[in-house]
Amino acid sequence: MKNIKWIFVLYSILALLSMAGIGVAVGLRSGLGILSAVLLLCLIMGMGFKKKKEMREAGIL
Template sequence: MKNGKWIFLLLAMMAALFIVLIGFSIGASSLTGVILSGIGVIAVFAIGFSQKKKMREKGLL
């Protein structure tokens, strides 16, 4: 795997973790946890898409 693609693996694992945390928060009836985990998923996806755009513009993808 190229060095630049490791960050995408890390971001995918973080997104999966936040999605699992949403499930745990729903099970624990924690609205705060659901909201924070949802914000975390959105933030990780936003970081990933912006990183992909930057790498595509530089010709690394």
């Protein structure tokens, strides 16, 4: 692994923070917080997979 793809590092950190947000929302017993954190996690993961597909098709990965 020679080159670090910083966009994927960013996506993984954002996904990690979203997962932590789920834990915080569960601790606070906030249904809306749980739902919003799960939706945010799905959005971030989807964006990461989409970017990976685009880069693979462009021959960058």
